[in-house]
Amino acid sequence: MTVTRRVPGRAPTLPPEPDLTPAEVVARAEDIGPLLVERQGETEKRTYYAVDTHTTFKNAGFYRILVPRRYGGYEFGVDTFLRVVMALARGCPSTGWMYCLGATHALQVATLFDEKAQAELFRGGDFICPATIVPSGAAERAANGDWILNGTFPYCSGSPYATHFLGHTLPSQAEGEPPAPMLFVAPREEWRRLDDWGTQLGLKGSGSHSIHFENGRIAEHLTLPGTHMSEVDVSTTPGRQLHGNPEYGGGPLSFMLLEVSALAVGMAKGALDAYENLMRNRTTLFPPIVRRAESPDFQWWYGQAAGMIATAEAAVLQAIGQWSAQSARNVAGFSREEDLRLAAICREAIRLAWHAVESHLFPTAGSSSVRQGERIERVWRDMSTMHSHAGIGVLLASTATRELAQARFGVGER
Incomplete structure (x- = not known):
C-alpha cells in the first residue's frame, strides 16, 4: 500500500512512531x-x-x-x-x-x-471495531434524524477491547417498502458486551462475545442505509479519493476472505511448529525405534503437511498482491468477478491448510500430543470451529463458487 503523505483538506496527525516501517x-x-x-x-x-x-x-x-x-x-x-x-x-x-x-x-x-x-x-488513533455481517436488532428514527437501536449482535470477535462496533440492521421502512440492510458504526458507549463466549469447541479465547444495544443512539452520519459491506460498489465510495490511496477502494468480499485465509495459514504453521518439535524429540512407537525425524513414515507425513502449508501461504500472499494491484489498476473498483476469483483462491488456501492439519499432522502426532490443551489439539479444534463460520462453511463452499461462474458467463442463478 502506498502511504499518502499529502492529503487534501487538513494537515495529517502524526502517529506515535512517524518513522516506523x-x-x-x-x-x-x-x-x-x-x-x-x-x-x-x-x-x-x-x-x-x-x-x-x-x-x-x-x-x-x-x-x-x-x-x-x-x-x-x-x-x-x-x-x-x-x-x-x-x-x-x-x-x-x-x-x-x-x-x-x-x-x-x-x-x-x-x-x-x-x-x-x-x-x-478515527480521532483516537487506535481503532478496534468488531463487526457482524448478518443484520440483527431493530432501528427506529429519532426526531433529530439519528437512529435508536435495540437488539443483540452475536459473534463480535474483538469486542473485549473494542472502541467501536460495525454492524448491519434492518431499519423500519415505510409501508410497502422491502426491508434493506443499514450499515452503521456505534461508539463503545452505546453498547455493552455480554459474557457469553467460551463454550464453543474452539477459538475459545477469540473474544467473540455478543454485543447488546438498549436504546443505543447512532448518529445519522455514522449510518449507510441500503448498504451491506460485503457487496458494496467501491467505485462510488469516498475512501479512495479522500485518502489518495487505492486500497481504500478494493474488493470488499475478497478482503474479508483474505483475512480468514491468513488466519488459517497461521494456525496451520503453528501446528507444523508443534509437529516439528515432536519430530526432533519423540521416537517411533514401533521398531525400528528411532527419532521420528529419522523415520521415513514421519518424514513423509511432515513433508506432505509442510508442502501443503507452504503452498497455502504462497497462494494467500500472491492473492494479497493481486488484490492490491487490482485496487491500483482499476479506478472504477473491483468487478464482482474479480472479487469472487480472489475469494476462490482463499477457499483453496484454507482447504490446503486444513487438510495438512487434519489429514497429516493430527492423526500421526500421537494420542498424548492431542490431549486437551496440547498445541496440535488446540489448532485442530480452532480450525474445526473456523469451518463453522458461515463465510467458510456456506459462502465459500457453495454460494461464491456458483456466483463466480454466473459472473463469468453473465447468467443469473437458475
Whole structure:
C-alpha cells in the first residue's frame, strides 16, 4: 500500500512512531508470536487475550496499521496487516483471530464512510471495531434524524477491547417498502458486551462475545442505509479519493476472505511448529525405534503437511498482491468477478491448510500430543470451529463458487 503523505483538506496527525516501517511492524509480530504459545490456555479460560497483550499490541502499533495516515494511523496496508495476523495466529489462533477481526475494519470504515464520519471515528488513533455481517436488532428514527437501536449482535470477535462496533440492521421502512440492510458504526458507549463466549469447541479465547444495544443512539452520519459491506460498489465510495490511496477502494468480499485465509495459514504453521518439535524429540512407537525425524513414515507425513502449508501461504500472499494491484489498476473498483476469483483462491488456501492439519499432522502426532490443551489439539479444534463460520462453511463452499461462474458467463442463478 502506498502511504499518502499529502492529503487534501487538513494537515495529517502524526502517529506515535512517524518513522516506523512495515517491515518493523511485521518483525514485531514475529517476535511476539512465539510468546503467545504458552499463554493459549489462560487465553481460552479468560475467553480473550490479556490486558498486557493488548497493551503490547497497542505499543507495537498494531491497531493503527490500517488506519489512514491523516488520522494518526500508519496506513501500511493489507499486506502488512495480514502478515501480522499470520504471525500472531501462528503463536495463538484465538489471539490472532481476536486481533484480526477487531483491527481489520479500519479498512472498511476508511473506504465506505465520508470525511465527517472518519474524522470522528478515527480521532483516537487506535481503532478496534468488531463487526457482524448478518443484520440483527431493530432501528427506529429519532426526531433529530439519528437512529435508536435495540437488539443483540452475536459473534463480535474483538469486542473485549473494542472502541467501536460495525454492524448491519434492518431499519423500519415505510409501508410497502422491502426491508434493506443499514450499515452503521456505534461508539463503545452505546453498547455493552455480554459474557457469553467460551463454550464453543474452539477459538475459545477469540473474544467473540455478543454485543447488546438498549436504546443505543447512532448518529445519522455514522449510518449507510441500503448498504451491506460485503457487496458494496467501491467505485462510488469516498475512501479512495479522500485518502489518495487505492486500497481504500478494493474488493470488499475478497478482503474479508483474505483475512480468514491468513488466519488459517497461521494456525496451520503453528501446528507444523508443534509437529516439528515432536519430530526432533519423540521416537517411533514401533521398531525400528528411532527419532521420528529419522523415520521415513514421519518424514513423509511432515513433508506432505509442510508442502501443503507452504503452498497455502504462497497462494494467500500472491492473492494479497493481486488484490492490491487490482485496487491500483482499476479506478472504477473491483468487478464482482474479480472479487469472487480472489475469494476462490482463499477457499483453496484454507482447504490446503486444513487438510495438512487434519489429514497429516493430527492423526500421526500421537494420542498424548492431542490431549486437551496440547498445541496440535488446540489448532485442530480452532480450525474445526473456523469451518463453522458461515463465510467458510456456506459462502465459500457453495454460494461464491456458483456466483463466480454466473459472473463469468453473465447468467443469473437458475
